[in-house]
Structures are given as C-alpha cells and as structure tokens.
Amino acid sequence: MVVSVFKAKTTLQKQMVVEVQARQYAIKIDEPKELVGTDIGMNPVELVLASLGACQMIAAQVYAKKFKVAYDELHVEIEGDLDLDDFSDKGDVRLVFT
Amino acid sequence: MVVSVFKAKTTLQKQMVVEVQARQYAIKIDEPKELVGTDIGMNPVELVLASLGACQMIAAQVYAKKFKVAYDELHVEIEGDLDLDDFSDKGDVRLVFT
Known part of the structure; x- marks a missing residue:
C-alpha cells in the first residue's frame, strides 16, 4: 500500500466565489451568471x-x-x-x- | 429536470503537465516531484x-x-x-x- 495524502482548503469569499488552495497553489472558483454567480472562474x-x-x-x-x-x-x-x-x-x- | 451541461478539455503538454480548459478559463495541472512530476500546479x-x-x-x-x-x-x-x-x-x- 503506497498511500499519498492530498489536501485542499476552500474558503468562501464574496457571493459564490470560493478560493481553493492546495499547498502553494490557489484558484478562484465561481458559478456562471445563469447559476447566479459572477463568473470569475470555472x-x-x-x-x-x-x-x-x-x-x-x-x-x-x-x-x-x-x-x-x-x-x-x-x-x-x-x-x-x-x-x-x-x-x-x-x-x-x-x-x-x- | 433542469439540466446544465458543463465541459472541460484537457491537453497533455510536457511530461505530466496538463492544460485544463473550461470556457475561457485555463489551469495548469502537474504532479508533485515525489510522483515524478515537475510540480507547477495542483x-x-x-x-x-x-x-x-x-x-x-x-x-x-x-x-x-x-x-x-x-x-x-x-x-x-x-x-x-x-x-x-x-x-x-x-x-x-x-x-x-x-
């Protein structure tokens, strides 16, 4: 059993914008406008x-x-x-x- | 039934680096060094x-x-x-x- 452990942390920002972090990497996630988001990311x-x-x-x-x-x-x-x-x-x- | 259709396209670049696209958004994915990647992204x-x-x-x-x-x-x-x-x-x- 070779197990690698991975982690992510997500933080709600404004409205539906979520900052997603894993180690040193961060991405902004949002919903498109038809799903009532502001569409700033996937x-x-x-x-x-x-x-x-x-x-x-x-x-x-x-x-x-x-x-x-x-x-x-x-x-x-x-x-x-x-x-x-x-x-x-x-x-x-x-x-x-x- | 309210169905939303989502799509993504992924393209292998160098070694294990993958460019991931959905609509106008793109992210680079890679493996960490312990999994034989070059660690340029999640x-x-x-x-x-x-x-x-x-x-x-x-x-x-x-x-x-x-x-x-x-x-x-x-x-x-x-x-x-x-x-x-x-x-x-x-x-x-x-x-x-x-």
Whole structure:
C-alpha cells in the first residue's frame, strides 16, 4: 500500500466565489451568471471534469511510456450534465452526473 | 429536470503537465516531484478535492441564505488518501479515496 495524502482548503469569499488552495497553489472558483454567480472562474462541475480529464492524461502518458505507445498529441474532451432539480427542491432526485 | 451541461478539455503538454480548459478559463495541472512530476500546479487529486470543497461552500452559502443562517466565515478542509498500488501493478486494488 503506497498511500499519498492530498489536501485542499476552500474558503468562501464574496457571493459564490470560493478560493481553493492546495499547498502553494490557489484558484478562484465561481458559478456562471445563469447559476447566479459572477463568473470569475470555472465552477465546481467544470473543475471536477477537469480533474478527471487531467488524471486520464497523466495515466495515459505513464502507460504510453510503459507499453512504448507513440503519440503526437493527447487530449480529453469531457462533458457532464448536472440535474439541478434536487438542489432546487423541484424533484426527488440526487444531484447526478450522466 | 433542469439540466446544465458543463465541459472541460484537457491537453497533455510536457511530461505530466496538463492544460485544463473550461470556457475561457485555463489551469495548469502537474504532479508533485515525489510522483515524478515537475510540480507547477495542483495535481488531479488536489483538484478533485478542491472541486468537492468548492461545491460544498456554494451549497452551504445557498442554504444559509434560504434558512437564514448567519455566519462569519465558511471554510472546508478536505483530505484524500490515494493508494497507488494498483497504478504501480503492486496490488489487486482499484485507485481509491478513503
């Protein structure tokens, strides 16, 4: 068992703006205007999609090396549909990705 | 059903550096040196923790308003343990958060 421990700290700033910190790195997260934010950064859904895509990139790069697979470029395009009904008390559903 | 669709695009740059884009926003992701990266940004695990924390902040803020709960500050500290055994072919486990 090789365990790496990672941490993040998030702090609510003004309205829906959240500062997210991990070690020396910080990012501002917000919601787009259609979700009543001020849109100064990615929203949490975009961030989770970004982290999944980045993880796949890094894993692909490691395995490409291991199995000697050549490539010119590596991209991931990733999409998530967020159902806001539960959040708005309009339905009996959990927030989901599809 | 109120569905919002979010997208992200990730592009492998040099070594483990990944550029992550969502709409007009871009972040550089990397692995720390102990995971053989060059450590120029958060890694994907930190990013997913950050997105979970940011999501909680925004939800808490919305519900605090709705239920008229006053607060001075809102923070989340979030930690994830990554078991790398499966990635390194050293064990019969899936990559997990605990």
